[in-house]
Amino acid sequence: MKQALVLIVVVIGALESGRAVLGDAVLMAVANGAMALMALMIAATFLWLWFERATPLALGMVYSWAGAALFIGGGWALALSGQAAWPAFAHVAVLVQGLYLVGALLHFAVIHRSFGFHGASFLWPMALALGLSALLAALV
Known part of the structure; x- marks a missing residue:
């Protein structure tokens, strides 16, 4: 638990x-894209299980991870299209995103073991998701 x-x-x-260096919109676009992709990977792993x-x-x-992937992915799509509403809630969004990222990381650790x-x-998987999300954010 301490970890x-x-x-x-x-x-x-x-x-x-990252927010301070990249700005709210870019950070949230990359973080949301990575989280949406990781949530899909986790959902697929649980579907296999x-x-x-x-069980x-x-x-x-x-259902939980697929729902999270679709919700976050919708925000990611809005951000990539330039319609992001995250900057108004940047500090709250960073806290929520941090929880999702840690949850995904812990899930990947358990799946790995x-x-x-x-x-x-x-x-x-986290590195792949972050890389793909950053690449798509750079291309758009």
Whole structure:
């Protein structure tokens, strides 16, 4: 639990620093894009788990993460089209985004361990999502 608390402080600090350097709109576009993509990856993993074990918890997590992906992805699409409303709520948005990012990171760590892997390679989905989101934000 201590690790998760430290992680939330570090992630929110990084997001606030990114806000200061990139501005509200760019930071939220990149963070929302990465989070939408990670939420889809997590939903797909839980869907696979549900097919394997048919547990209600796995199916609930599919719905939860798919809903989050669609909600966040909708905001991402608005941001990429120049219609973002996030700057008015930037500080609250950074706190919410920090919680989502830490949740996704912890999910990837658990998924990673459940496949029998060890080390920091569970970070690749987050790095991939951040990279794709940043690339799309740069192209638009």
